[in-house]
Amino acid sequence: MKAFNQPDLFSTEEVRKTVYDLPGADVILFENFLSIEESNTLYKSLLENTPWQQEQIIIHGKLIDYPRLTAWFGDVEKDITYTETKSKMHLWNADLLFIKNRIEKEVDIKFTRCLLNYYRDGKDSVDWHQDCKGEQRKNSVIASVTFGATRPFQLKHVSRKDLNRVDIPLAHGSLLLMQAATQQHWKHKIPKTQKPIQPRINLTFRWIN
Numbered sequence: 001m002k003a004f005n006q007p008d009l010f011s012t013e014e015v016r017k018t019v020y021d022l023p024g025a026d027v028i029l030f031e032n033f034l035s036i037e038e039s040n041t042l043y044k045s046l047l048e049n050t051p052w053q054q055e056q057i058i059i060h061g062k063l064i065d066y067p068r069l070t071a072w073f074g075d076v077e078k079d080i081t082y083t084e085t086k087s088k089m090h091l092w093n094a095d096l097l098f099i100k101n102r103i104e105k106e107v108d109i110k111f112t113r114c115l116l117n118y119y120r121d122g123k124d125s126v127d128w129h130q131d132c133k134g135e136q137r138k139n140s141v142i143a144s145v146t147f148g149a150t151r152p153f154q155l156k157h158v159s160r161k162d163l164n165r166v167d168i169p170l171a172h173g174s175l176l177l178m179q180a181a182t183q184q185h186w187k188h189k190i191p192k193t194q195k196p197i198q199p200r201i202n203l204t205f206r207w208i209n
Protein backbone atom coordinates (compact mmCIF):
# COMPACT_ATOMS: atom_id res chain seq x y z
CA MET A 1 0.00 0.00 0.00
CA LYS A 2 1.26 3.48 -0.85
CA ALA A 3 2.04 5.92 1.93
CA PHE A 4 -0.11 9.02 1.99
CA ASN A 5 1.15 11.65 -0.45
CA GLN A 6 1.92 14.83 1.37
CA PRO A 7 1.36 17.92 -0.81
CA ASP A 8 4.47 20.11 -1.37
CA LEU A 9 2.76 22.90 0.51
CA PHE A 10 3.44 21.13 3.78
CA SER A 11 7.03 20.16 3.10
CA THR A 12 8.25 22.57 5.80
CA GLU A 13 8.19 20.56 8.97
CA GLU A 14 7.92 23.25 11.62
CA VAL A 15 5.27 22.74 14.27
CA ARG A 16 2.77 25.59 13.97
CA LYS A 17 0.54 26.37 16.92
CA THR A 18 -2.79 28.18 16.50
CA VAL A 19 -4.94 29.13 19.48
CA TYR A 20 -8.62 29.60 18.60
CA ASP A 21 -10.32 32.39 20.50
CA LEU A 22 -13.80 30.93 20.98
CA PRO A 23 -16.10 31.87 23.89
CA GLY A 24 -16.35 29.04 26.41
CA ALA A 25 -13.84 26.88 24.54
CA ASP A 26 -10.16 26.06 24.70
CA VAL A 27 -9.05 24.84 21.28
CA ILE A 28 -5.45 24.64 20.09
CA LEU A 29 -4.19 23.29 16.77
CA PHE A 30 -0.63 22.00 16.27
CA GLU A 31 0.13 21.53 12.57
CA ASN A 32 3.02 19.15 11.82
CA PHE A 33 2.82 17.85 15.38
CA LEU A 34 4.23 14.61 13.96
CA SER A 35 6.79 14.77 11.15
CA ILE A 36 5.83 13.73 7.63
CA GLU A 37 7.93 10.56 7.92
CA GLU A 38 6.32 9.63 11.25
CA SER A 39 2.86 10.44 9.90
CA ASN A 40 3.32 8.40 6.71
CA THR A 41 4.52 5.37 8.67
CA LEU A 42 1.75 5.63 11.27
CA TYR A 43 -0.96 6.14 8.64
CA LYS A 44 0.03 3.01 6.78
CA SER A 45 0.47 0.94 9.93
CA LEU A 46 -2.82 2.03 11.53
CA LEU A 47 -4.73 1.50 8.29
CA GLU A 48 -3.42 -2.04 7.90
CA ASN A 49 -3.19 -3.26 11.50
CA THR A 50 -6.29 -1.84 13.20
CA PRO A 51 -9.20 -4.28 13.77
CA TRP A 52 -11.67 -1.85 12.13
CA GLN A 53 -15.28 -2.46 13.08
CA GLN A 54 -18.59 -1.43 11.51
CA GLU A 55 -20.72 -0.05 14.34
CA GLN A 56 -24.48 0.29 13.96
CA ILE A 57 -27.26 2.41 15.39
CA ILE A 58 -31.03 1.78 15.54
CA ILE A 59 -33.08 4.46 13.74
CA HIS A 60 -36.88 3.93 13.51
CA GLY A 61 -36.40 0.28 14.45
CA LYS A 62 -33.81 -0.32 11.72
CA LEU A 63 -30.13 -1.11 12.17
CA ILE A 64 -28.10 1.48 10.25
CA ASP A 65 -24.34 1.41 9.61
CA TYR A 66 -22.33 4.35 10.95
CA PRO A 67 -20.70 6.22 8.03
CA ARG A 68 -17.16 5.31 9.15
CA LEU A 69 -15.25 2.41 10.70
CA THR A 70 -14.07 2.52 14.30
CA ALA A 71 -11.88 0.82 16.90
CA TRP A 72 -11.30 1.39 20.63
CA PHE A 73 -7.99 1.00 22.42
CA GLY A 74 -7.09 1.61 26.07
CA ASP A 75 -5.42 0.62 29.34
CA VAL A 76 -7.35 -2.63 29.67
CA GLU A 77 -8.82 -5.18 27.30
CA LYS A 78 -12.59 -5.46 27.77
CA ASP A 79 -15.98 -5.65 26.09
CA ILE A 80 -17.65 -2.27 25.68
CA THR A 81 -20.99 -1.11 24.31
CA TYR A 82 -20.50 2.31 22.81
CA THR A 83 -23.30 2.11 20.25
CA GLU A 84 -25.78 -0.70 19.50
CA THR A 85 -22.85 -2.85 18.56
CA LYS A 86 -20.89 -4.88 21.05
CA SER A 87 -17.26 -4.00 20.59
CA LYS A 88 -13.97 -4.76 22.23
CA MET A 89 -11.55 -2.31 23.71
CA HIS A 90 -8.09 -3.49 22.70
CA LEU A 91 -4.88 -2.99 24.64
CA TRP A 92 -2.64 -0.12 23.51
CA ASN A 93 -0.27 -1.14 20.70
CA ALA A 94 3.17 0.31 19.93
CA ASP A 95 1.88 2.89 17.40
CA LEU A 96 -0.73 4.27 19.78
CA LEU A 97 1.66 4.33 22.75
CA PHE A 98 4.16 6.27 20.64
CA ILE A 99 1.55 8.92 19.76
CA LYS A 100 0.07 8.96 23.28
CA ASN A 101 3.52 9.59 24.82
CA ARG A 102 4.18 12.46 22.44
CA ILE A 103 0.87 14.13 23.33
CA GLU A 104 1.40 13.58 27.06
CA LYS A 105 4.54 15.76 26.79
CA GLU A 106 2.22 18.58 25.70
CA VAL A 107 -0.63 18.12 28.21
CA ASP A 108 -0.56 17.08 31.84
CA ILE A 109 -2.90 14.09 31.59
CA LYS A 110 -2.61 10.32 31.22
CA PHE A 111 -5.09 9.21 28.59
CA THR A 112 -6.96 5.98 29.30
CA ARG A 113 -8.66 5.39 25.93
CA CYS A 114 -8.46 6.18 22.26
CA LEU A 115 -11.22 6.05 19.65
CA LEU A 116 -9.98 5.49 16.11
CA ASN A 117 -12.17 6.61 13.21
CA TYR A 118 -11.51 5.56 9.62
CA TYR A 119 -13.19 7.75 6.97
CA ARG A 120 -12.85 5.63 3.83
CA ASP A 121 -13.94 8.40 1.42
CA GLY A 122 -15.98 11.62 1.26
CA LYS A 123 -19.21 9.74 2.04
CA ASP A 124 -17.88 8.89 5.50
CA SER A 125 -18.50 11.52 8.17
CA VAL A 126 -19.49 12.24 11.75
CA ASP A 127 -22.54 14.39 12.50
CA TRP A 128 -22.88 17.20 15.07
CA HIS A 129 -22.14 15.96 18.57
CA GLN A 130 -20.35 16.69 21.82
CA ASP A 131 -17.77 14.32 23.29
CA CYS A 132 -17.99 13.02 26.89
CA LYS A 133 -21.08 12.65 29.04
CA GLY A 134 -22.65 14.67 31.88
CA GLU A 135 -20.31 16.46 34.23
CA GLN A 136 -17.22 15.47 32.25
CA ARG A 137 -18.20 17.91 29.49
CA LYS A 138 -17.45 20.81 31.84
CA ASN A 139 -13.81 19.88 32.10
CA SER A 140 -12.21 17.41 29.70
CA VAL A 141 -9.15 16.99 27.54
CA ILE A 142 -9.61 15.49 24.08
CA ALA A 143 -6.49 15.11 21.95
CA SER A 144 -7.30 14.54 18.28
CA VAL A 145 -4.62 13.35 15.85
CA THR A 146 -5.20 13.09 12.10
CA PHE A 147 -3.54 11.08 9.31
CA GLY A 148 -4.35 11.05 5.61
CA ALA A 149 -6.72 13.43 3.85
CA THR A 150 -7.35 16.90 5.24
CA ARG A 151 -11.00 17.32 6.20
CA PRO A 152 -12.64 20.37 7.81
CA PHE A 153 -13.39 19.92 11.51
CA GLN A 154 -16.43 22.14 12.11
CA LEU A 155 -17.33 23.69 15.45
CA LYS A 156 -20.59 25.46 16.37
CA HIS A 157 -21.78 26.91 19.66
CA VAL A 158 -24.61 24.91 21.25
CA SER A 159 -26.90 27.92 21.83
CA ARG A 160 -25.39 31.23 20.64
CA LYS A 161 -26.66 31.93 17.13
CA ASP A 162 -24.59 35.15 16.93
CA LEU A 163 -21.36 33.14 16.73
CA ASN A 164 -20.17 31.91 13.34
CA ARG A 165 -19.32 28.29 12.68
CA VAL A 166 -15.58 27.66 12.74
CA ASP A 167 -13.90 25.33 10.23
CA ILE A 168 -10.49 23.98 11.21
CA PRO A 169 -8.71 22.00 8.47
CA LEU A 170 -7.10 18.99 10.15
CA ALA A 171 -4.13 17.90 8.07
CA HIS A 172 -1.83 14.86 8.07
CA GLY A 173 0.18 14.79 11.32
CA SER A 174 -1.84 17.50 13.08
CA LEU A 175 -2.94 17.56 16.72
CA LEU A 176 -6.07 19.36 17.89
CA LEU A 177 -6.47 19.84 21.63
CA MET A 178 -9.93 20.55 23.02
CA GLN A 179 -9.84 21.35 26.71
CA ALA A 180 -11.77 22.87 29.63
CA ALA A 181 -15.51 23.29 28.85
CA THR A 182 -15.23 23.06 25.03
CA GLN A 183 -17.48 19.96 24.95
CA GLN A 184 -20.15 21.67 27.03
CA HIS A 185 -20.44 24.80 24.88
CA TRP A 186 -19.53 23.62 21.37
CA LYS A 187 -20.55 20.80 19.03
CA HIS A 188 -18.32 19.42 16.30
CA LYS A 189 -18.64 17.45 13.07
CA ILE A 190 -16.78 16.17 10.00
CA PRO A 191 -19.07 16.83 7.01
CA LYS A 192 -19.42 14.63 3.96
CA THR A 193 -17.89 15.87 0.71
CA GLN A 194 -18.56 15.16 -2.98
CA LYS A 195 -14.88 15.73 -3.80
CA PRO A 196 -12.81 12.64 -4.55
CA ILE A 197 -10.55 12.41 -1.51
CA GLN A 198 -8.09 10.03 0.09
CA PRO A 199 -8.99 8.10 3.23
CA ARG A 200 -8.53 9.74 6.61
CA ILE A 201 -7.79 8.30 10.04
CA ASN A 202 -8.55 10.24 13.20
CA LEU A 203 -7.56 9.29 16.73
CA THR A 204 -9.18 10.88 19.78
CA PHE A 205 -7.34 10.25 23.02
CA ARG A 206 -9.63 10.59 26.02
CA TRP A 207 -9.64 10.23 29.75
CA ILE A 208 -12.48 7.93 30.84
CA ASN A 209 -12.13 5.95 34.05
Ligand SMILES: O=C(O)CCC(=O)C(=O)O
Pocket: 115, 117, 126, 131, 144, 153, 170, 188, 190, 202, 204
Ligand atom coordinates in the same frame (compact mmCIF):
# COMPACT_ATOMS: atom_id res chain seq x y z
O1 LIG B 1 -12.64 12.69 12.94
C1 LIG B 1 -12.59 13.66 13.68
O2 LIG B 1 -11.79 14.59 13.50
C2 LIG B 1 -13.53 13.79 14.85
C3 LIG B 1 -14.03 12.48 15.41
C4 LIG B 1 -14.98 12.72 16.54
O3 LIG B 1 -15.49 13.79 16.71
C5 LIG B 1 -15.30 11.63 17.49
O4 LIG B 1 -14.98 10.48 17.24
O5 LIG B 1 -15.91 11.92 18.52
Ligand SMILES: [Fe+2]
Pocket: 129, 130, 131, 188
Ligand atom coordinates in the same frame (compact mmCIF):
# COMPACT_ATOMS: atom_id res chain seq x y z
FE1 LIG C 1 -16.24 13.92 18.71
